[in-house]
Amino acid sequence: MKAKTLAALQDARTQRQALALATRLSDAAEALIYTDRAEGALAGDAAVVAAARRALGIGRSETVEVGGQRIFLNVYVPPPRLIIVGAVHIAQSLAPMASLLDFDVTVVDPRRAFATDSRFPGVKVMQDWADEAFEKMGLDVSTAVVTLTHDPKLDDPALEAALRSDVFYIGALGSRRTHAKRKDRLAEAGITDEQFARIHGPVGLNIGAKSPAEIAVSIMGQIVEVRARRIEELAGPKVVAA
Structure with missing residues (x-):
């Protein structure tokens, strides 16, 4: 070489x-x-x-x-990457699951009481606002973004930045009513209906999940499913004609 x-x-x-x-x-x-x-x-x-x-x-x-x-x-x-916005209980289950599946995991939360290495051993923790963290890290087609805080001040800037990028997956925790209100707020920020439709919300596969760990399973399952379908769609025929 x-x-x-x-x-x-x-x-x-x-x-x-x-x-x-x-x-x-x-x-x-x-x-x-x-x-x-x-x-x-x-x-x-x-x-x-x-x-x-x-x-x-x-x-x-x-x-x-x-x-x-x-x-x-x-x-x-680059290896697949999962950025989790919100150092909450669901994130404590989701982060190690993603790591086991060879995702490069980063937890982002400006709340220093939540975003600690002791609560998230073995993964990168950033005590920043999400949009500032994204600017430092960069977002790419190998990245998935999940917001879990239920706080518009934390989630909305993250979603807006992710929607303006080419990440392969965007998920947001919250009920259908919460998601509808989220749509109105992001529309005011200039996000179109087509862009908003990229968000998986309520996040995760519909498996009847209740506990934080079960919700984490549903989220990780959906991320894997979306990534696999994307690869399948792109695969096409192996032989390329001139």
């Missing part, structure tokens, strides 16, 4: 950028293909770029045939 390519991969990992290294097996010609640009000898081949972006979407390295060329697509994607 070229030094320039290795440096690009390391930088992408640091920045949580998805990146595919496309290599033509016949002569080792390469291209670095991001979601918004492509660089290298194969960057001008639209079919190669499309195949690489499909592979990025499903998060899977593979060898494809494009216009008679065999191309190996080595995919580097």
